[in-house]
Amino acid sequence: MLRILLAISNDKARSSFEMVLDNCPFNVSVVESASLRSSMEKFDSKGPFDLVLMLHHPEKMNAEDFYIFAKEKSDRTAFFIISDESLDSYVGLSSFKTDHKFNTVLPLSTSTGQLTAKIGEVFQDKTNLNFTYEEVDYKKIRTSYFLRFNKTLCDVFVQLSDTKYVKILKRGDIYARNDIKKWSDKKMKFLYIENEDFEDFKEEFARTPFLVMDKDLTPETSEEASLAAIEIVHELVKEIGVSEEVVNLVDYTVFQMEENLKKGSPLEDLLTKMRNRKDYLNDHSYMVAYICGQISDRMSWDSEEIKKKLAVASILHDITLDNPELAMAVDLGLPELQRFPKEEVTAYKQHPYEVAQLVRDSDSEDIPPNVDEIVLNHHENPEASGFPKGIDADRISALSAVFIVAHAFVNEMYRVDFDKSKMLGVIFHLKKRFAVGQYLNAMTGLVESVDPMLDIINKPN
Ligand SMILES: [Fe+2]
Ligand SMILES: [Fe+2]
Numbered sequence: 001m002l003r004i005l006l007a008i009s010n011d012k013a014r015s016s017f018e019m020v021l022d023n024c025p026f027n028v029s030v031v032e033s034a035s036l037r038s039s040m041e042k043f044d045s046k047g048p049f050d051l052v053l054m055l056h057h058p059e060k061m062n063a064e065d066f067y068i069f070a071k072e073k074s075d076r077t078a079f080f081i082i083s084d085e086s087l088d089s090y091v092g093l094s095s096f097k098t099d100h101k102f103n104t105v106l107p108l109s110t111s112t113g114q115l116t117a118k119i120g121e122v123f124q125d126k127t128n129l130n131f132t133y134e135e136v137d138y139k140k141i142r143t144s145y146f147l148r149f150n151k152t153l154c155d156v157f158v159q160l161s162d163t164k165y166v167k168i169l170k171r172g173d174i175y176a177r178n179d180i181k182k183w184s185d186k187k188m189k190f191l192y193i194e195n196e197d198f199e200d201f202k203e204e205f206a207r208t209p210f211l212v213m214d215k216d217l218t219p220e221t222s223e224e225a226s227l228a229a230i231e232i233v234h235e236l237v238k239e240i241g242v243s244e245e246v247v248n249l250v251d252y253t254v255f256q257m258e259e260n261l262k263k264g265s266p267l268e269d270l271l272t273k274m275r276n277r278k279d280y281l282n283d284h285s286y287m288v289a290y291i292c293g294q295i296s297d298r299m300s301w302d303s304e305e306i307k308k309k310l311a312v313a314s315i316l317h318d319i320t321l322d323n324p325e326l327a328m329a330v331d332l333g334l335p336e337l338q339r340f341p342k343e344e345v346t347a348y349k350q351h352p353y354e355v356a357q358l359v360r361d362s363d364s365e366d367i368p369p370n371v372d373e374i375v376l377n378h379h380e381n382p383e384a385s386g387f388p389k390g391i392d393a394d395r396i397s398a399l400s401a402v403f404i405v406a407h408a409f410v411n412e413m414y415r416v417d418f419d420k421s422k423m424l425g426v427i428f429h430l431k432k433r434f435a436v437g438q439y440l441n442a443m444t445g446l447v448e449s450v451d452p453m454l455d456i457i458n459k460p461n
Contacts, residue, residue: 001027002123005049007039008032009060011415015145017053020112022190023139023198026123036061040069049077051102051122056083057335064092071099078102078122082110112139112198138165139198140190145417146180154197158188165192233283236418237290241450246293249304253311254289257366267362270319280324284331284410289314291406295445299402305368310403312367313374317403320354330379331411349387352376374403381408382439393437405434405442423450 004021008014014032021030031046033039039061043049052070056063063081070077078100084107087093096103102122106115138157146152151174157165168183168191169175183191234247261268274282292310321327326348329337337345356376359367377400380386382393396404408430416422427447434443 001029002051002119002126003047003049004028004030004119005039005043005046005052005054006030006032007036007052007054007061007066009034009036009057010055011417013055015417017055019139019141019145020115021053021119022142023112024116024119026120028119028123036066039066043070043073047077048074050126051078051080051119053080053119054082056081056085056087058085060335063087064090067096068092075099079104080115080118081105082108084108137195138192139195140192143180143184143188143191146175146191151175154193157192157194158183159190159192233286233290237287237294239420240413240418240423242290242294243297246297246307247290249307250286250289250293250311250314253308254315257312257315257364260366261362261364265362265364267316267319267358267364270358271315273322274319280328280414281318281321284407284414285315285318287410287413288317288403288406291409291446292402294449295402295406295442298445298448299441301398306399309368309370309374309399310406313371313378313403314406316355316359316367316371317375317378317407318351318355320351320358321348323348328414331407332415352379352388370397370399373397374400378403378407380404382433382436393439396438398438398441401438402442402445405430405439405446408434409446 006014006017006021008017011034014034018030018032021028031042031049033042039052039054043052043066052066054061054063054066063083064087067079067081070079079096080102081087081096081104083105087096087105096105102118102125104118106118138159140159146156152169152171154171155167156169157167159165169179180191237247238244258268258271261271274285289311292314293307296307296310318327323340323344326337326340326344328334329340330345330348352375356372359372359375376388377391377396380389380391380396380400381404384390384392409426412426412430413423416426427450431443431447434440
Protein backbone atom coordinates (compact mmCIF):
# COMPACT_ATOMS: atom_id res chain seq x y z
CA MET A 1 0.00 0.00 0.00
CA LEU A 2 1.40 3.35 -1.04
CA ARG A 3 0.38 6.28 1.16
CA ILE A 4 -0.03 9.52 -0.75
CA LEU A 5 -0.79 13.06 0.38
CA LEU A 6 -2.52 14.89 -2.46
CA ALA A 7 -2.00 18.59 -1.78
CA ILE A 8 -3.82 20.70 -4.36
CA SER A 9 -5.67 23.92 -3.60
CA ASN A 10 -7.80 24.01 -6.76
CA ASP A 11 -10.81 21.69 -6.37
CA LYS A 12 -11.19 20.85 -10.02
CA ALA A 13 -7.50 20.08 -10.45
CA ARG A 14 -7.55 17.95 -7.33
CA SER A 15 -10.48 15.98 -8.75
CA SER A 16 -8.51 15.32 -11.94
CA PHE A 17 -5.55 13.94 -9.99
CA GLU A 18 -7.91 11.98 -7.80
CA MET A 19 -9.12 10.27 -10.97
CA VAL A 20 -5.58 9.38 -11.94
CA LEU A 21 -4.94 7.91 -8.49
CA ASP A 22 -8.25 6.02 -8.59
CA ASN A 23 -6.90 4.35 -11.69
CA CYS A 24 -3.47 3.39 -10.37
CA PRO A 25 -3.13 -0.35 -10.93
CA PHE A 26 -1.77 -0.88 -7.40
CA ASN A 27 -2.90 -0.16 -3.90
CA VAL A 28 -2.81 3.51 -2.94
CA SER A 29 -4.34 5.24 0.02
CA VAL A 30 -4.86 8.93 -0.55
CA VAL A 31 -5.25 11.77 1.94
CA GLU A 32 -6.33 15.03 0.34
CA SER A 33 -5.70 18.58 1.43
CA ALA A 34 -6.79 21.85 -0.13
CA SER A 35 -4.68 24.40 1.71
CA LEU A 36 -1.08 24.72 2.82
CA ARG A 37 -2.09 24.76 6.45
CA SER A 38 -4.18 21.60 6.22
CA SER A 39 -1.41 19.92 4.19
CA MET A 40 0.99 20.59 7.04
CA GLU A 41 -1.49 19.41 9.66
CA LYS A 42 -2.26 16.25 7.74
CA PHE A 43 1.40 15.58 7.03
CA ASP A 44 1.91 15.64 10.79
CA SER A 45 -1.20 13.85 11.98
CA LYS A 46 -1.93 11.36 9.20
CA GLY A 47 1.61 10.42 8.15
CA PRO A 48 3.98 8.89 7.45
CA PHE A 49 3.47 9.28 3.71
CA ASP A 50 5.45 7.61 0.98
CA LEU A 51 4.71 10.34 -1.48
CA VAL A 52 3.48 13.92 -1.52
CA LEU A 53 1.87 14.84 -4.82
CA MET A 54 1.40 18.57 -4.87
CA LEU A 55 0.39 21.23 -7.34
CA HIS A 56 2.54 24.28 -6.71
CA HIS A 57 0.64 27.56 -6.32
CA PRO A 58 2.77 30.55 -5.24
CA GLU A 59 0.22 31.79 -2.69
CA LYS A 60 -2.14 28.95 -1.90
CA MET A 61 0.09 25.90 -2.00
CA ASN A 62 3.65 27.06 -2.00
CA ALA A 63 5.96 24.14 -2.71
CA GLU A 64 8.94 25.76 -0.98
CA ASP A 65 7.03 26.44 2.25
CA PHE A 66 5.61 22.96 2.36
CA TYR A 67 8.86 21.27 1.44
CA ILE A 68 10.87 23.06 4.14
CA PHE A 69 8.23 22.06 6.69
CA ALA A 70 8.01 18.45 5.56
CA LYS A 71 11.75 17.91 5.23
CA GLU A 72 12.24 18.77 8.89
CA LYS A 73 9.71 16.14 9.88
CA SER A 74 10.72 13.29 7.60
CA ASP A 75 13.30 12.65 4.93
CA ARG A 76 11.62 9.46 3.80
CA THR A 77 8.77 11.02 1.88
CA ALA A 78 9.21 11.51 -1.86
CA PHE A 79 7.85 14.71 -3.40
CA PHE A 80 6.31 15.13 -6.84
CA ILE A 81 5.78 18.82 -7.42
CA ILE A 82 3.59 19.64 -10.38
CA SER A 83 4.51 23.05 -11.73
CA ASP A 84 5.12 24.80 -15.02
CA GLU A 85 6.98 27.54 -13.21
CA SER A 86 10.74 27.01 -12.76
CA LEU A 87 11.38 26.41 -9.08
CA ASP A 88 15.15 26.98 -9.33
CA SER A 89 15.04 30.37 -7.62
CA TYR A 90 13.46 28.95 -4.45
CA VAL A 91 16.29 28.66 -1.92
CA GLY A 92 14.32 26.16 0.15
CA LEU A 93 14.24 23.82 -2.84
CA SER A 94 17.93 24.08 -3.75
CA SER A 95 18.72 20.51 -2.66
CA PHE A 96 15.27 19.20 -3.60
CA LYS A 97 16.35 16.93 -6.42
CA THR A 98 19.16 15.28 -4.44
CA ASP A 99 17.35 14.97 -1.09
CA HIS A 100 15.38 11.93 -2.22
CA LYS A 101 15.94 9.74 -5.25
CA PHE A 102 12.33 10.07 -6.39
CA ASN A 103 11.92 13.81 -5.84
CA THR A 104 10.91 15.42 -9.10
CA VAL A 105 9.23 18.43 -10.66
CA LEU A 106 6.67 17.51 -13.31
CA PRO A 107 5.04 19.81 -15.85
CA LEU A 108 1.27 20.22 -15.85
CA SER A 109 1.21 18.47 -19.21
CA THR A 110 2.40 15.18 -17.65
CA SER A 111 0.13 12.48 -19.01
CA THR A 112 -1.77 10.02 -16.87
CA GLY A 113 0.46 7.20 -18.12
CA GLN A 114 3.68 9.08 -17.28
CA LEU A 115 2.46 10.03 -13.82
CA THR A 116 1.22 6.51 -13.07
CA ALA A 117 4.56 5.06 -14.16
CA LYS A 118 6.41 7.51 -11.89
CA ILE A 119 4.20 6.64 -8.93
CA GLY A 120 4.77 2.99 -9.83
CA GLU A 121 8.54 3.46 -9.35
CA VAL A 122 7.97 4.67 -5.80
CA PHE A 123 5.59 1.76 -5.22
CA GLN A 124 8.05 -0.79 -6.53
CA ASP A 125 10.83 0.61 -4.38
CA LYS A 126 8.67 0.33 -1.27
CA THR A 127 7.22 -3.10 -1.85
CA ASN A 128 9.97 -4.77 -3.84
CA LEU A 129 7.22 -6.02 -6.09
CA ASN A 130 7.92 -6.06 -9.75
CA PHE A 131 5.83 -3.50 -11.44
CA THR A 132 5.49 -2.53 -15.02
CA TYR A 133 2.79 -0.14 -16.04
CA GLU A 134 0.55 -1.47 -18.72
CA GLU A 135 -2.25 0.52 -20.20
CA VAL A 136 -5.62 -0.98 -19.43
CA ASP A 137 -8.55 -0.70 -21.81
CA TYR A 138 -10.94 1.03 -19.44
CA LYS A 139 -10.49 3.69 -16.81
CA LYS A 140 -12.78 4.14 -13.87
CA ILE A 141 -14.57 7.35 -12.99
CA ARG A 142 -16.43 7.85 -9.75
CA THR A 143 -20.12 7.43 -10.47
CA SER A 144 -20.95 10.61 -8.58
CA TYR A 145 -18.89 12.69 -11.04
CA PHE A 146 -21.49 12.02 -13.69
CA LEU A 147 -24.09 13.84 -11.67
CA ARG A 148 -22.36 17.08 -12.59
CA PHE A 149 -23.27 16.60 -16.21
CA ASN A 150 -26.40 15.85 -18.14
CA LYS A 151 -24.66 14.97 -21.34
CA THR A 152 -21.86 12.47 -21.64
CA LEU A 153 -18.73 13.39 -23.53
CA CYS A 154 -17.87 9.79 -24.40
CA ASP A 155 -19.18 6.24 -24.22
CA VAL A 156 -19.77 5.05 -20.67
CA PHE A 157 -19.63 1.45 -19.41
CA VAL A 158 -20.37 -0.60 -16.33
CA GLN A 159 -18.04 -3.38 -15.31
CA LEU A 160 -19.67 -6.78 -14.98
CA SER A 161 -16.55 -8.84 -14.42
CA ASP A 162 -12.79 -8.37 -14.66
CA THR A 163 -12.93 -8.48 -18.42
CA LYS A 164 -16.54 -7.72 -19.24
CA TYR A 165 -17.82 -4.19 -19.72
CA VAL A 166 -21.23 -3.15 -21.00
CA LYS A 167 -21.99 0.19 -22.61
CA ILE A 168 -24.74 2.09 -20.78
CA LEU A 169 -24.47 5.52 -22.39
CA LYS A 170 -23.09 6.49 -25.72
CA ARG A 171 -21.19 9.60 -26.66
CA GLY A 172 -23.53 12.58 -26.88
CA ASP A 173 -26.34 10.98 -24.88
CA ILE A 174 -28.41 13.26 -22.71
CA TYR A 175 -29.06 11.55 -19.43
CA ALA A 176 -31.01 12.22 -16.26
CA ARG A 177 -29.81 11.86 -12.73
CA ASN A 178 -31.82 8.66 -12.38
CA ASP A 179 -29.86 7.00 -15.20
CA ILE A 180 -26.79 7.38 -13.01
CA LYS A 181 -28.44 6.89 -9.64
CA LYS A 182 -29.61 3.43 -10.50
CA TRP A 183 -25.96 2.36 -10.72
CA SER A 184 -24.86 4.11 -7.57
CA ASP A 185 -27.86 2.54 -5.80
CA LYS A 186 -26.42 -0.80 -6.84
CA LYS A 187 -23.23 0.24 -5.02
CA MET A 188 -21.34 0.71 -8.27
CA LYS A 189 -18.89 3.28 -7.04
CA PHE A 190 -17.29 3.58 -10.44
CA LEU A 191 -18.40 3.73 -14.04
CA TYR A 192 -15.89 3.20 -16.84
CA ILE A 193 -14.76 4.96 -19.93
CA GLU A 194 -12.38 3.84 -22.63
CA ASN A 195 -8.74 4.60 -22.18
CA GLU A 196 -8.48 6.85 -25.21
CA ASP A 197 -11.29 9.06 -23.90
CA PHE A 198 -9.75 9.43 -20.48
CA GLU A 199 -7.30 12.24 -21.20
CA ASP A 200 -10.03 14.28 -22.90
CA PHE A 201 -12.51 13.57 -20.18
CA LYS A 202 -10.06 14.66 -17.50
CA GLU A 203 -9.37 17.89 -19.38
CA GLU A 204 -13.02 18.56 -19.96
CA PHE A 205 -13.88 17.69 -16.39
CA ALA A 206 -11.59 20.39 -15.08
CA ARG A 207 -13.13 23.05 -17.30
CA THR A 208 -16.76 22.10 -17.57
CA PRO A 209 -19.23 23.81 -15.30
CA PHE A 210 -21.77 21.82 -13.40
CA LEU A 211 -24.04 20.89 -16.28
CA VAL A 212 -23.37 20.70 -19.96
CA MET A 213 -25.90 22.22 -22.31
CA ASP A 214 -26.03 20.78 -25.77
CA LYS A 215 -26.51 23.69 -28.14
CA ASP A 216 -27.76 21.45 -30.99
CA LEU A 217 -30.77 20.06 -29.21
CA THR A 218 -34.07 19.90 -31.04
CA PRO A 219 -36.97 21.69 -29.29
CA GLU A 220 -38.29 18.37 -27.87
CA THR A 221 -34.98 17.10 -26.53
CA SER A 222 -34.19 20.59 -25.34
CA GLU A 223 -37.39 20.58 -23.31
CA GLU A 224 -36.47 17.15 -21.97
CA ALA A 225 -32.96 18.23 -21.13
CA SER A 226 -34.24 21.33 -19.45
CA LEU A 227 -36.61 19.27 -17.32
CA ALA A 228 -33.80 16.86 -16.50
CA ALA A 229 -31.55 19.76 -15.56
CA ILE A 230 -34.04 21.33 -13.17
CA GLU A 231 -34.70 17.84 -11.87
CA ILE A 232 -31.01 17.54 -11.04
CA VAL A 233 -31.07 20.89 -9.25
CA HIS A 234 -34.13 19.70 -7.29
CA GLU A 235 -32.45 16.47 -6.31
CA LEU A 236 -29.33 18.27 -5.19
CA VAL A 237 -31.07 20.79 -2.98
CA LYS A 238 -33.30 18.11 -1.48
CA GLU A 239 -30.24 16.05 -0.74
CA ILE A 240 -28.75 18.90 1.20
CA GLY A 241 -31.86 19.30 3.31
CA VAL A 242 -34.30 21.60 1.44
CA SER A 243 -37.89 20.49 2.02
CA GLU A 244 -40.38 19.52 -0.65
CA GLU A 245 -42.68 22.40 0.44
CA VAL A 246 -39.94 24.97 -0.06
CA VAL A 247 -39.14 23.58 -3.52
CA ASN A 248 -42.81 23.70 -4.49
CA LEU A 249 -43.35 27.22 -3.19
CA VAL A 250 -40.29 28.54 -5.02
CA ASP A 251 -41.28 26.80 -8.26
CA TYR A 252 -44.80 28.15 -7.99
CA THR A 253 -43.59 31.70 -7.30
CA VAL A 254 -41.28 31.59 -10.29
CA PHE A 255 -44.02 30.14 -12.48
CA GLN A 256 -46.40 32.92 -11.42
CA MET A 257 -43.84 35.61 -12.10
CA GLU A 258 -43.06 34.18 -15.54
CA GLU A 259 -46.71 33.95 -16.48
CA ASN A 260 -47.34 37.55 -15.57
CA LEU A 261 -44.32 39.20 -17.09
CA LYS A 262 -45.42 41.15 -20.15
CA LYS A 263 -44.67 39.27 -23.36
CA GLY A 264 -41.66 40.82 -25.03
CA SER A 265 -40.68 42.90 -22.00
CA PRO A 266 -36.93 43.06 -21.36
CA LEU A 267 -37.20 40.92 -18.23
CA GLU A 268 -39.24 38.25 -19.99
CA ASP A 269 -36.68 38.13 -22.79
CA LEU A 270 -33.76 37.79 -20.43
CA LEU A 271 -35.53 35.18 -18.36
CA THR A 272 -36.19 33.00 -21.39
CA LYS A 273 -32.56 33.33 -22.39
CA MET A 274 -31.38 32.29 -18.97
CA ARG A 275 -33.72 29.32 -18.77
CA ASN A 276 -32.42 28.04 -22.08
CA ARG A 277 -28.79 28.06 -21.08
CA LYS A 278 -28.76 25.50 -18.25
CA ASP A 279 -25.39 26.37 -16.88
CA TYR A 280 -24.09 27.91 -13.68
CA LEU A 281 -26.06 31.11 -14.21
CA ASN A 282 -29.40 29.32 -14.37
CA ASP A 283 -28.66 26.54 -11.89
CA HIS A 284 -27.18 28.64 -9.12
CA SER A 285 -30.05 31.14 -9.35
CA TYR A 286 -32.56 28.38 -8.66
CA MET A 287 -30.44 26.89 -5.93
CA VAL A 288 -30.13 30.26 -4.20
CA ALA A 289 -33.93 30.56 -4.37
CA TYR A 290 -34.42 27.19 -2.67
CA ILE A 291 -31.81 27.84 0.00
CA CYS A 292 -33.31 31.30 0.71
CA GLY A 293 -36.69 29.59 1.16
CA GLN A 294 -35.19 27.04 3.49
CA ILE A 295 -33.39 29.68 5.58
CA SER A 296 -36.42 31.92 5.91
CA ASP A 297 -38.44 28.87 6.92
CA ARG A 298 -36.25 28.71 10.01
CA MET A 299 -36.31 32.40 10.81
CA SER A 300 -38.77 33.96 13.19
CA TRP A 301 -39.94 36.49 10.62
CA ASP A 302 -40.83 33.86 8.10
CA SER A 303 -43.81 34.67 5.89
CA GLU A 304 -44.89 33.71 2.43
CA GLU A 305 -44.40 37.28 1.25
CA ILE A 306 -40.76 37.26 2.33
CA LYS A 307 -40.10 33.94 0.63
CA LYS A 308 -41.66 35.30 -2.53
CA LYS A 309 -39.40 38.35 -2.52
CA LEU A 310 -36.32 36.21 -2.02
CA ALA A 311 -37.35 33.70 -4.70
CA VAL A 312 -37.98 36.39 -7.31
CA ALA A 313 -34.74 38.19 -6.43
CA SER A 314 -32.82 34.89 -6.71
CA ILE A 315 -34.12 34.10 -10.17
CA LEU A 316 -33.48 37.62 -11.45
CA HIS A 317 -30.26 38.63 -9.69
CA ASP A 318 -27.78 37.73 -12.46
CA ILE A 319 -30.18 37.89 -15.38
CA THR A 320 -28.20 40.37 -17.50
CA LEU A 321 -25.02 38.31 -17.37
CA ASP A 322 -24.08 36.00 -20.15
CA ASN A 323 -20.68 34.63 -19.31
CA PRO A 324 -21.18 31.82 -16.79
CA GLU A 325 -17.43 31.28 -16.48
CA LEU A 326 -16.84 34.89 -15.44
CA ALA A 327 -19.78 34.82 -13.01
CA MET A 328 -18.52 31.63 -11.48
CA ALA A 329 -14.94 32.90 -11.25
CA VAL A 330 -16.09 36.04 -9.41
CA ASP A 331 -18.45 34.12 -7.12
CA LEU A 332 -15.95 31.45 -6.24
CA GLY A 333 -13.07 33.92 -6.00
CA LEU A 334 -11.03 31.89 -8.46
CA PRO A 335 -7.55 33.05 -9.45
CA GLU A 336 -8.50 32.66 -13.12
CA LEU A 337 -10.37 35.97 -12.88
CA GLN A 338 -7.27 37.71 -14.28
CA ARG A 339 -7.68 35.96 -17.59
CA PHE A 340 -10.89 37.87 -18.37
CA PRO A 341 -10.47 41.19 -20.20
CA LYS A 342 -10.53 44.17 -17.82
CA GLU A 343 -13.45 45.78 -19.69
CA GLU A 344 -15.52 42.65 -19.29
CA VAL A 345 -14.89 42.60 -15.54
CA THR A 346 -15.71 46.31 -15.24
CA ALA A 347 -18.96 45.80 -17.17
CA TYR A 348 -19.72 42.81 -14.99
CA LYS A 349 -19.51 44.97 -11.87
CA GLN A 350 -22.45 47.00 -13.18
CA HIS A 351 -24.90 44.11 -13.19
CA PRO A 352 -26.38 44.72 -9.71
CA TYR A 353 -27.32 48.26 -10.88
CA GLU A 354 -28.61 47.08 -14.24
CA VAL A 355 -30.84 44.33 -12.87
CA ALA A 356 -32.14 46.55 -10.04
CA GLN A 357 -33.11 49.15 -12.65
CA LEU A 358 -34.85 46.56 -14.86
CA VAL A 359 -36.81 45.39 -11.83
CA ARG A 360 -37.85 48.96 -11.00
CA ASP A 361 -38.83 49.61 -14.63
CA SER A 362 -40.97 46.50 -14.82
CA ASP A 363 -44.59 47.18 -13.93
CA SER A 364 -45.40 43.53 -13.26
CA GLU A 365 -47.42 42.98 -10.11
CA ASP A 366 -45.52 39.81 -9.50
CA ILE A 367 -42.33 41.58 -8.68
CA PRO A 368 -42.83 42.50 -5.04
CA PRO A 369 -41.23 45.48 -3.28
CA ASN A 370 -37.62 45.14 -2.01
CA VAL A 371 -36.58 42.82 -4.85
CA ASP A 372 -34.60 45.70 -6.40
CA GLU A 373 -32.78 46.28 -3.12
CA ILE A 374 -31.85 42.59 -2.71
CA VAL A 375 -30.60 42.52 -6.31
CA LEU A 376 -28.58 45.71 -5.86
CA ASN A 377 -26.89 44.35 -2.72
CA HIS A 378 -26.27 40.78 -3.79
CA HIS A 379 -22.49 41.16 -4.08
CA GLU A 380 -22.04 42.90 -0.73
CA ASN A 381 -20.33 40.92 2.02
CA PRO A 382 -19.66 40.92 5.77
CA GLU A 383 -16.08 42.06 5.21
CA ALA A 384 -17.49 45.24 3.58
CA SER A 385 -15.31 44.52 0.56
CA GLY A 386 -18.22 43.76 -1.76
CA PHE A 387 -19.63 45.84 -4.59
CA PRO A 388 -21.20 48.16 -5.60
CA LYS A 389 -21.17 49.96 -2.27
CA GLY A 390 -19.08 48.00 0.22
CA ILE A 391 -21.90 47.96 2.80
CA ASP A 392 -20.77 46.58 6.17
CA ALA A 393 -22.39 43.81 8.23
CA ASP A 394 -24.36 46.20 10.44
CA ARG A 395 -25.88 48.25 7.65
CA ILE A 396 -26.99 45.51 5.26
CA SER A 397 -30.73 44.84 5.38
CA ALA A 398 -31.94 41.62 6.99
CA LEU A 399 -33.54 40.53 3.73
CA SER A 400 -30.36 41.08 1.71
CA ALA A 401 -28.41 39.23 4.40
CA VAL A 402 -30.49 36.08 3.85
CA PHE A 403 -29.86 36.26 0.14
CA ILE A 404 -26.11 36.81 0.52
CA VAL A 405 -25.73 33.93 2.99
CA ALA A 406 -27.73 31.59 0.71
CA HIS A 407 -25.66 32.64 -2.32
CA ALA A 408 -22.41 32.07 -0.43
CA PHE A 409 -23.60 28.64 0.68
CA VAL A 410 -24.51 27.63 -2.87
CA ASN A 411 -21.10 28.77 -4.11
CA GLU A 412 -19.31 26.80 -1.43
CA MET A 413 -21.35 23.73 -2.34
CA TYR A 414 -20.29 24.21 -5.97
CA ARG A 415 -16.72 24.28 -4.79
CA VAL A 416 -17.12 20.84 -3.19
CA ASP A 417 -19.21 19.45 -6.06
CA PHE A 418 -22.26 19.16 -3.82
CA ASP A 419 -20.54 16.49 -1.81
CA LYS A 420 -22.71 16.16 1.29
CA SER A 421 -19.86 14.81 3.34
CA LYS A 422 -18.12 18.15 2.95
CA MET A 423 -21.09 20.22 4.10
CA LEU A 424 -19.95 20.37 7.69
CA GLY A 425 -16.71 21.99 6.59
CA VAL A 426 -18.63 24.40 4.37
CA ILE A 427 -20.83 25.47 7.28
CA PHE A 428 -17.85 25.99 9.59
CA HIS A 429 -16.17 28.10 6.97
CA LEU A 430 -19.29 30.23 6.41
CA LYS A 431 -19.89 30.67 10.13
CA LYS A 432 -16.50 32.31 10.48
CA ARG A 433 -17.54 34.93 7.96
CA PHE A 434 -21.24 35.39 8.55
CA ALA A 435 -21.83 35.17 12.31
CA VAL A 436 -21.79 38.99 12.52
CA GLY A 437 -24.20 41.93 12.46
CA GLN A 438 -27.25 41.55 10.29
CA TYR A 439 -25.92 38.29 8.84
CA LEU A 440 -26.08 36.48 12.16
CA ASN A 441 -29.79 35.61 11.99
CA ALA A 442 -29.56 34.35 8.44
CA MET A 443 -26.48 32.29 9.27
CA THR A 444 -28.30 30.76 12.24
CA GLY A 445 -31.23 29.99 9.92
CA LEU A 446 -28.87 28.24 7.52
CA VAL A 447 -27.21 26.21 10.28
CA GLU A 448 -30.61 25.17 11.60
CA SER A 449 -31.92 24.21 8.20
CA VAL A 450 -28.99 21.93 7.49
CA ASP A 451 -28.58 20.75 11.07
CA PRO A 452 -30.51 17.49 10.73
CA MET A 453 -28.39 16.73 7.68
CA LEU A 454 -25.22 17.37 9.62
CA ASP A 455 -26.40 14.92 12.26
CA ILE A 456 -26.83 12.29 9.61
CA ILE A 457 -23.42 12.99 8.17
CA ASN A 458 -21.74 12.88 11.56
CA LYS A 459 -23.27 9.62 12.61
CA PRO A 460 -20.91 6.71 12.15
CA ASN A 461 -22.33 3.98 9.93
FE1 LIG B 1 -24.16 38.50 -9.43
FE1 LIG C 1 -25.18 34.98 -8.54
